Amino acid sequence: MIATTPSDVTPVWLTKRSIKETVDAELWHGIVDKNLADWEAEWIPDLQRRLKLLNLQKVERRFWPQSRYWDWRDKLREIERRLANLSFAIVAEDMTQAMMTIDLTKRARMPGHEGQHLVYIDFLEAAPWNRNDLAEEPAKFGGCGSILINAAIQQSILEGFKGRIGLHSLPQANSFYANACEMTDLGQDATYENLRYFELDPDSARSFIEKGKGE
Amino acid sequence: MTFDISKTWCRNAGAREDGLDIGAGVIAADPMFTHEGGADESPEASRLALGRFINLMRRDQGLSIEALADKADIEIGELLSLENNAAHLPDVRTLYQLSEVFGVSQEKLMGLSGLTHANDDDDDYVEEAVRYAAKSASVEVLTEDEHEILNGLISVLSENAKHK
Amino acid sequence: MSKKTMTLNLTEAEMAVLEELCDKKDLSKTVLLRQALRLYQRVEERLEKGDKLFFEDEASKEKAEIMIL
Numbered sequence: 001m002i003a004t005t006p007s008d009v010t011p012v013w014l015t016k017r018s019i020k021e022t023v024d025a026e027l028w029h030g031i032v033d034k035n036l037a038d039w040e041a042e043w044i045p046d047l048q049r050r051l052k053l054l055n056l057q058k059v060e061r062r063f064w065p066q067s068r069y070w071d072w073r074d075k076l077r078e079i080e081r082r083l084a085n086l087s088f089a090i091v092a093e094d095m096t097q098a099m100m101t102i103d104l105t106k107r108a109r110m111p112g113h114e115g116q117h118l119v120y121i122d123f124l125e126a127a128p129w130n131r132n133d134l135a136e137e138p139a140k141f142g143g144c145g146s147i148l149i150n151a152a153i154q155q156s157i158l159e160g161f162k163g164r165i166g167l168h169s170l171p172q173a174n175s176f177y178a179n180a181c182e183m184t185d186l187g188q189d190a191t192y193e194n195l196r197y198f199e200l201d202p203d204s205a206r207s208f209i210e211k212g213k214g215e
Numbered sequence: 216m217t218f219d220i221s222k223t224w225c226r227n228a229g230a231r232e233d234g235l236d237i238g239a240g241v242i243a244a245d246p247m248f249t250h251e252g253g254a255d256e257s258p259e260a261s262r263l264a265l266g267r268f269i270n271l272m273r274r275d276q277g278l279s280i281e282a283l284a285d286k287a288d289i290e291i292g293e294l295l296s297l298e299n300n301a302a303h304l305p306d307v308r309t310l311y312q313l314s315e316v317f318g319v320s321q322e323k324l325m326g327l328s329g330l331t332h333a334n335d336d337d338d339d340y341v342e343e344a345v346r347y348a349a350k351s352a353s354v355e356v357l358t359e360d361e362h363e364i365l366n367g368l369i370s371v372l373s374e375n376a377k378h379k
Numbered sequence: 380m381s382k383k384t385m386t387l388n389l390t391e392a393e394m395a396v397l398e399e400l401c402d403k404k405d406l407s408k409t410v411l412l413r414q415a416l417r418l419y420q421r422v423e424e425r426l427e428k429g430d431k432l433f434f435e436d437e438a439s440k441e442k443a444e445i446m447i448l
Binding site for chain 2: 008009010011012013014015017022027029054057058059098121122123124125126131132133136137138139142143144145146147148150151154158167168169170172173175176177179180192193195209211
């Protein structure tokens with residue numbers, strides 16, 4: 001049974017691109033039924049609409065954005081009772097804007113940190129209307145990725161893993177992790193769809209969550 | 216246990232993240248996406264022509280990269296890459312915006328970029344565009360010759376251009 | 380999330396191992412034991428499904444089963 005309320009809620013703020021202002025939002029500790037309902041009722045139809053547009057514009061199939069086939073409900077059912085996994089969602093204007101699941105049992109690969117515990121981000125996805133790589137208007141809300149990375153880092157600190165995190169990036173997101181998050185690029189992983197694997201060491205993690213904190 | 220994430224931090228992070236896409240992990244592997252991007256498989260020459268066209272148009276309108284990015288409501292980084300990096304694959308939206316600002320065919324810009332395959336019937340425009348672009352070399356103020364070349368490119372890429 | 384407290388009785392040998400591992404991994408005792416619990420649950424989950432747990436020799440690629448139901 002998927003839960004109906006998250007175990008905790010952290011207030012956060014997203015940037016609404018159209019008005020260039022920040023709006024109130026919430027970081028839910030735990031993906032619950034409402035988030036999955038939003039995914040089914042809003043994310044999927046909107047994604048299909050945008051894919052149709054790409055198709056109409058004759059954009060080649062291989063350039064279509066990845067993560068079209070993610071099934072969040074399946075994933076949540078799988079990790080529901082597992083201590084090894086946690087999930088998060090960002091909600092704004094009563095709609096789920098992004099989701100993430102993490103694994104607490106993986107180890108670091110970065111030279112100097114091999115074998116150390118870290119928070120591994122299994123999956124991270126923004127709602128279709130918050131993406132830049134799909135057809136039509138620019139992203140609606142910005143900041144979801146950073147907030148989720150921040151959450152993963154703080155969870156890592158809570159767990160005693162000193163802020164270490166790791167993830168396999170989707171190709172269109174390589175720039176975000178490399179530049180905005182300043183993660184270390186450990187190269188393409190042949191054992192995982194050739195996706196690029198990134199990690200953040202304790203010092204860089206600390207500086208990411210401190211950066212621009214209280215100016 | 217809630218986290219400590221301030222409004223200021225969110226605002227700064229939002230600005231840093233502007234224009235970037237996020238996403239990690241694969242639940243269902245799509246066998247077609249087993250390599251990164253697709254930049255290496257598209258013709259470099261036509262992309263160079265695209266970059267040259269944008270560069271010439273921008274300078275002809277007396278705009279800096281920043282100004283054009285602002286006018287077209289696209290990312291500065293994206294524009295820089297488009298003009299200078301033949302391996303860069305632009306966003307569909309970026310090309311749409313530029314086609315509007317420059318008054319040329321979005322479909323043809325997409326064909327040049329390699330995002331779509333130009334139709335067999337009218338892919339002459341790709342060849343012609345490449346030929347025109349090859350004639351222009353410097354990055355200074357447009358010379359008279361460059362003006363002529365630019366006019367040639369514009370006529371080839373405009374919506375109503377007839378093909379030989 | 381609310382936490383529950385538990386007292387744990389360990390032998391000297393067990394405590395020694397716990398402390399050694401904590402030192403090695405630079406983790407507190409609580410963190411290490413929580414990790415152990417997570418791994419235990421994951422292993423049980425797979426074993427119940429009928430999967431087997433192996434260690435693989437990196438060099439020879441030989442597999443050795445480490446847990447039999």
